[in-house]
Amino acid sequence: MxxxxRDLRSWLGYLEHHGSLRRLxxxxxxxxxxxxxLEEHDGSAAVVFEDVDERQSSVLVGGTLxxxxxxxxxxxVEAEDLLSTYLRALSEPVAPREVGAAEAPVLEVEExxxxxxRLPAPWHHARDSGRYITASIAIVRDPSTGTQNWSIHRLQINDERRAGALILPRHLGHIFAQYEARGQDLPVAFVVGLPPGYLLASQAITAFGIDEATIAGALLGEAVPMVRSPRYxxxxxxxxxxxxxxxxxxxVRGPEGPFGEFPRxxxxxxxxxxxxxxxHYHRHDPYFQTILPASREHLLLGAIPREAATFRAVRHVSPNVRDVVLTFGGGCRYHAVVQMAPRIAGEAKNVLLAAFSGANEIKRVVVVDEDIDVNDASDVEWAISNRVQPQRDIVIVEGALGSQLDPSAASDGVTGKWGIDATIPVGGDRxxxxxxxxPRRP
Ligand SMILES: Cc1cc2nc3c(=O)[nH]c(=O)nc-3n(C[C@H](O)[C@H](O)[C@H](O)COP(=O)(O)O)c2cc1C
Ligand SMILES: [Mn+2]
Known part of the structure; x- marks a missing residue:
């Protein structure tokens, strides 16, 4: 196997086969x-809640990666090819294929x-305002081009039919603003219960007008099957x-939040x-997927597309970059580590500066040599402890745009940023x- x-069920089957899924x-x-x-199993196993709530027909699942x-x-793909796979998906998208309703499991049952x-949506963190749907991909059509857009948005369940949504100013927000300016509601399809390839595609950092379905197709190695939703x-x-x-x-606006988010x-x-x-449509015996905010699942879904975007940005500056990682400690958003083999003086500093253009949320960049394990925080610290002279190697930028969720930033997200060049100086005595x-025996 x-x-x-290509669907959530086969992915859960794989996890179960490998002892990475727990049924309760x-x-x-x-x-x-x-x-x-979910918190207790974060980092070790997906959890399937077989009959969490007798009012509900869905089986709840969380922690699927x-x-x-x-x-x-x-x-x-192989783990070491993950970054290049994502980069290739961005540069070689694969258009989806349309299937009829009869071939679409998602339309098997209409409620x-x-x-x-009545959905088994959890109340994720203590100070949250209520139960939330956290793993739904919102799909909308841009009226000017006809192109569709995918993105995940938290949904606060208000009552039987209404939910409050957080729509940060990206593609969905841009499309919604056009409808709202004409006084029209924006038709939207929310899909829940998909394997990692789809979720990762929804997080792609792309120019406006790229259909994330084409990235899902490239990540999964075949055109993804899409069916027309009956109503919209x-x-x-x-x-x-x-x-x-x-x-x-x-x-229309209504109160939403507070809500525990990715930076904890x-x-x-x-x-x-x-x-x-x-x-509301679903498969027979449907799963209802949830993502515990700030879990590894949530963080990784943001990390991989941002690592790809950052890798692209630093490659414009230097061909000697090997790897980019957004660390768990920095919420997979704020702290980047770039691994490279600098060849010329100043090259690592330019890479450091370029890394900030990978994603707005990046607040600190550490550049390390090839011998440092970028996935090991202790090894990165070792590089900083042995290779950094602060006056020479630390760069501080004031008044840049970061994350609004960073409590140390101004409320509009304006923040300082800093970089650490932890590479051995080019030309130094290595x-x-x-x-x-x-010692090893010769
Ligand atoms: C689990 C999860 C929850 C998210 N929740 C929200 C949210 O509530 N609001 C939001 O604007 N973005 C949220 N995001 C981020 C967007 O889905 C992501 O930035 C997406 O790539 C935006 O798509 P776009 O570039 O087409 O606008 C979430 C991401 C994940 C993985
Ligand atoms: Mn988009």
Missing amino acids: NGPF RGPLDLRYDVPRL HSRAQVAQALG PEVRLD DIAVPAPAEQLFEGRVLAN TYGPRGEKPVVEIDA SRYERVRT
Whole structure:
């Protein structure tokens, strides 16, 4: 059984076969049991909650990936090829193919009424404002080009049919603004229950107008099957577990948040857009997927596309870059480590500066030599401790745009940024920096 995995079920089957999935039976509280269990298994196993809540027909699942190695397995590639696989998907997209309703598992069952309040959506963190849908991909069509856009947005369940959404100013926000300016609701399809390849594609950092379905196709090695949604005619992934069709309401705002977010801090309560759901379809015996915010799953989904974008940016400056990692300690957003083999004086500093253009949230960049393990925080610290002279190697920039969720930044996200060049100076006496090794027999 090898990847790429083209639906959630086959991916869960793979995880179970490899001892990376735990099944829990019996009722469990969506607020006081489920999130804690997801947290306890974060980094070791996916958790399937067989019958978490008797009002619900869906089987809840969370924690479906927790390492870069697993992401690679989900795509059917070697772990060391993950970055290059993602880069290739960006440069060689694969258009989706359309299938009929009869070939679309997601349309197997239509619910007679929409009941968001009956979904097994957890109350993820203590100060959250309520139960949230966290793993749904919102798919919308741009009216000017007809191209579709995918992105994940947290949804606060307000009642049977309405949810509050956080729509940061990216592609969905841009499309919604066009509808709202005309006083029209924006039709949207939310799909829930997909394997890592689809989720990763939804997180791609691309120019406006790129259909993330084409990146999913490239990551999975074949055109992804898409079916037209019955009510709003939006193409949606046919193998998804669940589909919710609805509208982002024009000129309506309602309270949303606070909500525990990726940096392990809360995003504040505010007046946010409201979504109304009109129809609900699903597979037979559907899974309902949740992503515990700030879990490895959440962080990795953001990390890999940002690592690819940052790698591209630094490659413009130097051909000698080997690897880019966004660390777990920095929420896979704020702290980047770049590995390179500098050949000319100053090259590492230019790479350091270029890395900030990979993603706005990057706040600190450390550049290390090839002998440093970028996935080992202790090894990176070793490089800093042995190879850095602060006055020479630290760069500080004031007043740049970072993350609004960084509590140390201004409320609009304006922050200082810093870089550390932890490479051995080009032309320096390298023997002074040599790492000790125990003797080996010749
Ligand atoms: C689990 C998860 C939850 C997310 N929640 C939100 C959210 O609530 N609001 C938001 O604007 N972006 C959220 N994101 C990030 C966007 O989905 C991501 O930046 C996406 O690439 C944006 O797509 P776009 O470039 O087409 O605008 C989330 C990402 C993940 C992985
Ligand atoms: Mn997009």
